[in-house]
Amino acid sequence: MNKELEHRFVTELENNQNIVHKVCSLYTNDKDAHNDLFQEITVQLWKAYPKFRGDAKFSTWMYRVALNTAITLYRKSKKRVQTQDYESVINKIKANEYDDTEEKRLKLMYDAIKQLGDIEKALIFLYLEDKDYTEIAETLGITEVNARVKMNRVKNKLRTILNP
Amino acid sequence: MDELELLKKDWQKREADLPKLSYDQIYKMIWKKSSSIVKWIFYISILEFVFWAGINLIFNDPDSIQELKDLHIHKVIMVLNVVNYAIILYFIFKFYNNYKKISFTDSSKKLMQTILKVKRTVTQYVWFNLIIFTTYLITNMYGVLLYGPEGKEIVEAASRDGNSTVFWIMVIGISIVFTVVILFLIWLFYKLLYGILLKRLRENYNELKKLEI
Numbered sequence: 001m002n003k004e005l006e007h008r009f010v011t012e013l014e015n016n017q018n019i020v021h022k023v024c025s026l027y028t029n030d031k032d033a034h035n036d037l038f039q040e041i042t043v044q045l046w047k048a049y050p051k052f053r054g055d056a057k058f059s060t061w062m063y064r065v066a067l068n069t070a071i072t073l074y075r076k077s078k079k080r081v082q083t084q085d086y087e088s089v090i091n092k093i094k095a096n097e098y099d100d101t102e103e104k105r106l107k108l109m110y111d112a113i114k115q116l117g118d119i120e121k122a123l124i125f126l127y128l129e130d131k132d133y134t135e136i137a138e139t140l141g142i143t144e145v146n147a148r149v150k151m152n153r154v155k156n157k158l159r160t161i162l163n164p
Numbered sequence: 165m166d167e168l169e170l171l172k173k174d175w176q177k178r179e180a181d182l183p184k185l186s187y188d189q190i191y192k193m194i195w196k197k198s199s200s201i202v203k204w205i206f207y208i209s210i211l212e213f214v215f216w217a218g219i220n221l222i223f224n225d226p227d228s229i230q231e232l233k234d235l236h237i238h239k240v241i242m243v244l245n246v247v248n249y250a251i252i253l254y255f256i257f258k259f260y261n262n263y264k265k266i267s268f269t270d271s272s273k274k275l276m277q278t279i280l281k282v283k284r285t286v287t288q289y290v291w292f293n294l295i296i297f298t299t300y301l302i303t304n305m306y307g308v309l310l311y312g313p314e315g316k317e318i319v320e321a322a323s324r325d326g327n328s329t330v331f332w333i334m335v336i337g338i339s340i341v342f343t344v345v346i347l348f349l350i351w352l353f354y355k356l357l358y359g360i361l362l363k364r365l366r367e368n369y370n371e372l373k374k375l376e377i
Contacts, residue, residue, distance in 0.1 A: 006191070006194070009194070010187055010190050010191050010194065011187070013190050014185070014186075014187050014190055017182075017184070017185055017190070018179055018182050021182040021183055022182065025182075034183075036199075038185075038193075039193050039196055040198060040199060040200060042190060042193040042194060042196075043193070043194065043196055043197070043198045043200075044198065044200065044268045046194040047198070047268070048267065048268050048269050051267075051269065052269075061269065064268075064269060064271070064272075065268045065269055067272065068268045068269075068270075068272055068275050069200065069268060071272055071276075071365075071368050072200065072201050072202070072275065072276060072279065072364075072365055072368075073199075073200055073201065102170070105167065105170070106170070106171065106174050109167060109168075109170075109171045110171075117367070117368070117371065118364065118367075118368045118371075119272075119368050119371045119372060122272070127168075127172070128171065128172050128175040128176075129175075130172070130176075138271060139271060139272065140271060140272045140273060140372060141270070141271025141272050141273025141274050141275075141372065142273060142372055142375055142376070146375040146376065149375065150375055155168060158167075158168070159167075162167065
């Protein structure tokens, strides 16, 4: 691998690292796991980079590799964390920005997302990132119709978790 | 659902709270080793290939060729050897090909499909080895009992007592039970190994596949 390729890759990843951090915060529950997943995604991105032709946007391509790594990475099946984990990035909501009820609602929602399965998390993540159904379907490898169906199910599931 | 809209807005605002890694930190990361499921499967597969190739070598040492001739099973074993090695080569080729196809830039479904395919190749390889190993064992036993010095004595002793049918039924019965127990244990081992390793992947794959029905 030549130096120029390394440099280009690291720079692009540095500029787009938010995407990877967001995936990590969804799929992990503590700082160590977050860093491990970030590390693994970086390795997979780098391995795939020589084949990245630049016909897609670097960020679009990153979503796919990052989610794929999170979904297929082997982890000991830790019990899904039910207690509130304030270490986790996802929960770091600045209190002063919201009124109390809104903050509580958001907190509940983030906790609810943490309870979802891997694929469901991927769908919600792509939804939160404002991706359209074409991209969601392509990323996961399902049809657009199925992506919509599944998304509605996930939304309903979230609703049930939030209003039992 | 307005709760989700609220969430989306908040999600996009939260970017400032995310950790920031420096150029150097990321640069160091790209040279670290992967710990993905694919790596695990790769290492386990290599172990499988080495292990079964080793078993083959141990049981096929050149000293025993004369022994095989004495037992009248030399030709059968030679044919088995040729078939065995040809199929092992085929499996290595197939494994390598499938392994190369694993790409994290594919869609999630396609990626999981290729990983499971690699795993299936290795499982098939293991089953093939078990079958061929059992065939070797049976051929050997047959040779020993019919032509081996101890075998002749045993068979003769059995027929002297006049119940050679019972003897043969017992021999076959014991062999079957023995084979079944060994196969079951090995099956259990792999079930546990890949069960633990691929549980999540399989669940995720099935979830995507379920949509298609």
